[in-house]
Amino acid sequence: MTSNTRNWKPQTALVHAGTLRSGFGETSEAMYLTQGYVYDTAQAAEARFKGEEPGFIYSRYANPTVDMFEKRMCALEGAEDARATASGMAAVTAALLCSARAGDHIVAARALFGSCRWVVETLAPKYGIEATLVDGTDIANWQKAVRPNTKLFFLESPTNPTLEVVDIAAVASLADSIGARLIVDNVFATPLQQKPLQLGAHIVVYSATKHIDGQGRCLGGIILSDKKWIDEHLHDYFRHTGPSLSPFNAWTLLKGLETLPLRVRQQTESAGRIADFLAERSEIVRVIYPGRADHPQAAVVKKQM
Numbered sequence: 001m002t003s004n005t006r007n008w009k010p011q012t013a014l015v016h017a018g019t020l021r022s023g024f025g026e027t028s029e030a031m032y033l034t035q036g037y038v039y040d041t042a043q044a045a046e047a048r049f050k051g052e053e054p055g056f057i058y059s060r061y062a063n064p065t066v067d068m069f070e071k072r073m074c075a076l077e078g079a080e081d082a083r084a085t086a087s088g089m090a091a092v093t094a095a096l097l098c099s100a101r102a103g104d105h106i107v108a109a110r111a112l113f114g115s116c117r118w119v120v121e122t123l124a125p126k127y128g129i130e131a132t133l134v135d136g137t138d139i140a141n142w143q144k145a146v147r148p149n150t151k152l153f154f155l156e157s158p159t160n161p162t163l164e165v166v167d168i169a170a171v172a173s174l175a176d177s178i179g180a181r182l183i184v185d186n187v188f189a190t191p192l193q194q195k196p197l198q199l200g201a202h203i204v205v206y207s208a209t210k211h212i213d214g215q216g217r218c219l220g221g222i223i224l225s226d227k228k229w230i231d232e233h234l235h236d237y238f239r240h241t242g243p244s245l246s247p248f249n250a251w252t253l254l255k256g257l258e259t260l261p262l263r264v265r266q267q268t269e270s271a272g273r274i275a276d277f278l279a280e281r282s283e284i285v286r287v288i289y290p291g292r293a294d295h296p297q298a299a300v301v302k303k304q305m
Contacts, residue, residue, distance in 0.1 A: 005017045005075035011261050014257040014258055017075035018069070018070070029065065029068055029254050030064070030065065032063055033247050034247075035059050035060075036057075037058075066244070069245070069250040069257075070082040073191075076191045076257075078195060079226075080225070080227040080230075081230040081231075083223050083230060084220065084221065084245035085243045087221050088206060088219075091205045092221070094223060094243055095203050096119055096152070096154065099152050099181055100129045100151055100152050101127075103128055104151040105131070105132070105151065105152075106132070106151070106154060107131075107150055107154075108120045108132070108134070109133070109155040111159035111164045112155075112156055116154075116156065121133070130147075130149075136164065136171075137166060142171055146174070146178060150178060151180050151181070152180055152181055153175050154183045155168070155171060158290050163288045163295075164296075165295070165296075165301050165304075166297075167304070168182075168304055169304065172200025175200075176200070182200070183201070183203040183204075183205060184203070186204050186206060190260070190264055193268070202226075203224070203229070207220075207221050208221055212253055212256050214256050218248075218253065220250070268291070271289065275289035275291065276292070279292070279294075
């Protein structure tokens with residue numbers, strides 16, 4: 001089988017991409033429940049810790065099972081690199097705080113998951129980071145909110161739970177024009193329905209707790225971006241603050257990825273049928289579903305999802 005995952009269909013990538021096999025040649029991914037690793041010699045350990053040789057050092061930094069999950073998500077998303085986290089909010093918080101510093105300004109869509117909004121409105125200002133929330137469905141609102149110190153844009157699309165859809169490409173273009181970065185929370189759409197990096201976003205975050213696991217078994221999150229940004233902005237943060245995903249949860253999420261296409265396809269089909277059914281009921285005032293032609297941002301949905 002070719003190692004070029006870009007040529008693989010999602011169904012193949014979600015079963016095989018990033019697989020690391022031990023000397024035992026296991027057919028399924030191994031669960032490496034370990035905090036540390038052994039070395040043949042003291043010299044080998046020194047080289048590993050200095051970064052002169054590749055390999056694992058400590059599971060707060062990296063772990064083989066977690067590494068497989070990260071690589072599999074990269075193959076699905078089309079990203080260069082990723083870092084998995086203990087929860088979706090750990091991913092959002094790390095992405096935001098590692099992209100801005102005291103004196104910077106964030107513009108964010110107002111329709112955010114409640115905890116995400118708390119990070120933007122309450123936590124970030126404690127570190128000297130200003131934030132402005134806008135109606136993200138109109139690009140003019142983003143443009144008006146820009147300041148000389150704007151360094152970051154943040155949005156969720158579709159939003160939870162109002163299902164507003166933001167034109168990711170338009171916001172990404174604006175970010176590029178002022179030298180800012182765009183972070184997209186893509187949890188609702190999943191990488192199967194929408195690929196923000198291909199639309200111009202710079203960083204994508206997920207709560208793997210939702211569709212990726214899909215069965216209510218564990219928490220998890222992930223940040224995906226280019227390798228340079230991951231190395232320069234996340235490497236030391238993960239090394240010293242420890243928001244890392246556990247190997248057990250990573251293994252569970254790997255199993256979830258195997259059935260993700262089947263589940264998302266059926267969920268989308270069922271949701272569409274329910275939306276159409278409810279739209280015909282006189283008792284229902286309004287139905288909001290991105291797959292319907294009467295959705296307020298139907299044109300954007302057609303373009304990017």
